[in-house]
Amino acid sequence: MLRVAMPNKGALAEASAEVMREAGYRGRRESKELVVLDAEQGVELFYLRPRDIAVYVGQGTLDVGITGRDLLLDSQAPAVEVMQLGYGGSTFRYAARPGQATSVAELDGKRIATSFPGLVRKDLADKGIDASVVRLDGAVETAVTLGVADVIADVVETGTTLRNAGLEVFGEPILTSEAVLIRPQDRAGDTSAIDVLVRRLQGVLTARRYVMMDYDIKVELVERACALTPGLESPTVSPLHDKGYVAVRAMVPRSSTNAVMDELYEVGARAILVTEIAACRL
Numbered sequence: 666m667l668r669v670a671m672p673n674k675g676a677l678a679e680a681s682a683e684v685m686r687e688a689g690y691r692g693r694r695e696s697k698e699l700v701v702l703d704a705e706q707g708v709e710l711f712y713l714r715p716r717d718i719a720v721y722v723g724q725g726t727l728d729v730g731i732t733g734r735d736l737l738l739d740s741q742a743p744a745v746e747v748m749q750l751g752y753g754g755s756t757f758r759y760a761a762r763p764g765q766a767t768s769v770a771e772l773d774g775k776r777i778a779t780s781f782p783g784l785v786r787k788d789l790a791d792k793g794i795d796a797s798v799v800r801l802d803g804a805v806e807t808a809v810t811l812g813v814a815d816v817i818a819d820v821v822e823t824g825t826t827l828r829n830a831g832l833e834v835f836g837e838p839i840l841t842s843e844a845v846l847i848r849p850q851d852r853a854g855d856t857s858a859i860d861v862l863v864r865r866l867q868g869v870l871t872a873r874r875y876v877m878m879d880y881d882i883k884v885e886l887v888e889r890a891c892a893l894t895p896g897l898e899s900p901t902v903s904p905l906h907d908k909g910y911v912a913v914r915a916m917v918p919r920s921s922t923n924a925v926m927d928e929l930y931e932v933g934a935r936a937i938l939v940t941e942i943a944a945c946r947l
């Protein structure tokens with residue numbers, strides 16, 4: 666039985682439940698459920714605080730887990746990333762009142778409020794800066810207003826919270842984060858169950874990232890058209906009843922769907938159809 670740690674609440678919870686559901690696993694029916702057994706798929710899902718997930722996985726109590734890269738690094742638990750999951754994106758940054766600090770080098774002697782003391786202490790040590798870290802549970806932006814800190818280090822997604830607190834980022838991002846699948850650093854034994862989970866999750870991400878494109882084109886133009894739709898390995902080219910034409914089928918990145926259709930049309934392709942990929946295994 667593969668034991669999986671899932672975020673029980675917070676910014677990553679819903680998207681993580683969805684990616685696992687799309688990968689064919691059972692989820693919880695209501696948010697108070699702590700453990701869900703999916704015996705058919707051979708997994709047991711444990712719903713835990715995202716901040717604690719790296720601790721459980723690092724100890725090897727659970728086989729894999731979904732958490733944020735920032736939370737994984739902050740925990741300093743002996744766990745490592747297996748794959749990036751493409752959602753829950755954020756940066757981790759220093760911020761202060763405008764004009765109060767323009768570079769990280771100016772942080773010597775300052776008080777820095779954060780919910781990620783592990784990350785911040787490491788960054789300061791790496792840069793040889795001697796500052797004091799004030800650990801808070803959340804809403805750290807307000808610490809500057811209330812005079813508890815001079816600077817904050819926090820998760821920034823849209824920047825709205827910072828703006829509302831009258832703060833501005835400075836310096837380079839400490840980290841770029843997203844949701845990741847993690848496993849214990851020193852993993853021994855059979856990994857086949859993790860490999861299946863990873864392949865399923867990769868299938869979900871690919872199905873989200875790509876669409877299927879079909880079109881008809883004159884035989885003499887097929888090479889030019891295929892250059893626009895190379896697919897993952899190679900496009901499928903099938904004969905049509907009219908010998909002068911072929912049908913082409915290839916996966917195309919979702920983000921370039923319309924641009925590729927425009928270019929194909931210019932080259933001479935017609936009956937260009939786009940369909941969703943419900944699931945795939947590469």
Ligand SMILES: Nc1ncnc2c1ncn2[C@@H]1O[C@H](COP(=O)(O)OP(=O)(O)OP(=O)(O)O)[C@@H](O)[C@H]1O
Pocket residue numbers: 672674675676677715716732733734735736753754755803820821822823842843
């Ligand atoms: N807008 C966002 N706000 C907070 N965390 C975000 C955001 N976008 C992505 N994340 C990521 O979500 C994780 C934070 O998870 P967490 O459960 O702490 O969420 P939360 O919304 O801060 O919940 P809570 O504050 O109730 O504990 C981090 O990995 C962080 O990078």
Ligand SMILES: O=P(O)(O)OC[C@H]1O[C@H](OP(=O)(O)OP(=O)(O)O)[C@H](O)[C@@H]1O
Pocket residue numbers: 802803804805806819820821822823824825826827
């Ligand atoms: O850049 P934004 O889109 O505004 O998002 C970032 C904010 O969201 C998070 O706070 P959260 O809502 O989790 O509250 P918390 O500070 O209590 O954790 C994070 O700590 C920032 O404050």
Ligand SMILES: [Mg+2]
Pocket residue numbers: 803
């Ligand atoms: Mg939070």
